[in-house]
Amino acid sequence: MPIRHSIKQSLSRAAWHAYNTYRKGLDYNTQFSRTAEILGAPRETIQAFQKQRLEALLQHAYQTTPYYRESLKAAHFDISQIPPLEKQDIREQLDKLYSTTFTRKQRIRNATGGSTGTPLTFYQDRNYWNQRNLSVYYFDQWAGWNFGEPQLVIWGALADLEADRHWKHRFNNYWRNQHWLNGFHLTDTAMSAAFEKMHQDQPQTILAYPSSLYQFAKFIFENSLTPLGKLKGIIASAEMLHPHYRTLAETVFKTKVYNRYGSREVGLIAMECAEGRMHINCRDLYLEIDSPDPYTEPGEILITQLNNYAMPFIRYRIGDVGLLSDEMCPCGNALPVFAELLGRTTATFRAKSGALIHGGYFTQQFYDIDGVTQFQIIQESLKHCVLKVVTNEKWTEATRRYLVQSIQDVLGTTVVVTVELVDNIPPSLSGKREYTISKVDTDVDNLQKP
Numbered sequence: 497m498p499i500r501h502s503i504k505q506s507l508s509r510a511a512w513h514a515y516n517t518y519r520k521g522l523d524y525n526t527q528f529s530r531t532a533e534i535l536g537a538p539r540e541t542i543q544a545f546q547k548q549r550l551e552a553l554l555q556h557a558y559q560t561t562p563y564y565r566e567s568l569k570a571a572h573f574d575i576s577q578i579p580p581l582e583k584q585d586i587r588e589q590l591d592k593l594y595s596t597t598f599t600r601k602q603r604i605r606n607a608t609g610g611s612t613g614t615p616l617t618f619y620q621d622r623n624y625w626n627q628r629n630l631s632v633y634y635f636d637q638w639a640g641w642n643f644g645e646p647q648l649v650i651w652g653a654l655a656d657l658e659a660d661r662h663w664k665h666r667f668n669n670y671w672r673n674q675h676w677l678n679g680f681h682l683t684d685t686a687m688s689a690a691f692e693k694m695h696q697d698q699p700q701t702i703l704a705y706p707s708s709l710y711q712f713a714k715f716i717f718e719n720s721l722t723p724l725g726k727l728k729g730i731i732a733s734a735e736m737l738h739p740h741y742r743t744l745a746e747t748v749f750k751t752k753v754y755n756r757y758g759s760r761e762v763g764l765i766a767m768e769c770a771e772g773r774m775h776i777n778c779r780d781l782y783l784e785i786d787s788p789d790p791y792t793e794p795g796e797i798l799i800t801q802l803n804n805y806a807m808p809f810i811r812y813r814i815g816d817v818g819l820l821s822d823e824m825c826p827c828g829n830a831l832p833v834f835a836e837l838l839g840r841t842t843a844t845f846r847a848k849s850g851a852l853i854h855g856g857y858f859t860q861q862f863y864d865i866d867g868v869t870q871f872q873i874i875q876e877s878l879k880h881c882v883l884k885v886v887t888n889e890k891w892t893e894a895t896r897r898y899l900v901q902s903i904q905d906v907l908g909t910t911v912v913v914t915v916e917l918v919d920n921i922p923p924s925l926s927g928k929r930e931y932t933i934s935k936v937d938t939d940v941d942n943l944q945k946p
């Protein structure tokens with residue numbers, strides 16, 4: 497490794513340590529080894545730990561949240577008798593879901609524009625975030641990541657479009673030793689520059705949206721480029737990793753792609769190991785399948801988040817479907833694994849200019865919109881887009897204009913955007929809800945499967 501790289505790596509590792517220790521207030525070394533110890537423990541140890549955390553959470557929820565006081569009492573503290581928490585419950589009863597032991601200041605606001613089509617605002621506490629980060633650090637190491645080692649990140653970067661946040665974004669990338677390629681807006685020029693930068697920085701890992709990773713791999717393949725250096729692994733996260741995305745990326749980058757499954761509401765849910773199985777993060781979550789037999793019949797995934805005491809999520813219906821396996825994984829890790837996992841999909845759109853726009857760009861526009869209960873965006877052609885919205889009393893003309901404008905910002909100012917106010921948005925024929933649909937050929941997985 498060139499000396500310049502190894503100095504930067506050491507500095508970045510020190511910065512990570514300072515960030516965790518001082519900024520996040522963690523007794524970092526102890527906490528991280530404790531995290532690794534639990535996630536790598538024998539099955540009985542993990543289950544005992546999880547059971548204890550679950551009981552503590554239920555007690556806390558009963559004592560400090562009006563919402564769960566009623567439902568836990570009715571269920572006699574049997575979690576399987578508590579009605580699942582729906583997104584609609586969060587929208588309508590947010591103030592009953594907070595724990596009364598947290599002040600307004602101690603609650604950290606978070607929101608999802610909804611790759612699931614339902615914009616949602618919710619709250620987490622500092623401990624939730626610390627624990628969430630510890631788990632991400634632990635599981636990313638399965639894919640070869642380590643503190644301070646250079647990483648290429650292909651992720652949605654709204655910051656790139658908002659000049660005032662640009663310096664902060666660059667500063668964070670610098671000390672984390674990350675190079676950022678905006679996955680929302682992949683142009684040939686940007687991909688070409690990122691490829692050059694890969695040669696200079698020699699990243700050890702890539703973290704990417706699966707569809708953006710596929711785009712980048714396809715660009716490299718079609719231009720007969722050869723990546724230099726040796727990647728340890730690729731982490732694909734935030735949407736479905738289709739088999740053909742994986743195949744192309746693994747061929748082009750000559751390394752394994754690791755699927756990471758998580759969400760803004762509850763954190764990291766599962767991570768793929770070297771043997772290709774998705775292990776469930778039982779340290780942070782208690783996961784159930786809403787099905788008569790979770791080992792033979794797939795069902796909707798219900799998540800109980802064990803660390804977020806500011807606003808407990810108990811049996812939260814996340815919107816994905818799974819099936820459990822009762823096998824022990826040959827990799828040696830004892831965390832239970834999924835037999836099957838059907839996640840969400842995000843479409844890729846093509847702008848009039850020819851540029852590809854990741855569907856996540858559109859769903860992010862809904863982060864701070866209160867007037868929309870549900871939405872679906874459909875690109876009918878290069879010139880026409882339909883935005884279907886289920887609105888509520890907070891919907892205004894200004895919201896409509898803002899949404900039309902943000903679509904035109906990336907697809908082209910002359911694109912006609914029809915906004916349809918509808919009563920509901922039914923799922924597709926497959927039963928799966930698709931919130932970003934493009935009928936324009938982009939050679940990414942936009943085809944709606946029957």
Ligand SMILES: [Zn+2]
Nearest residue numbers: 769773825827
């Ligand atoms: Zn495994």
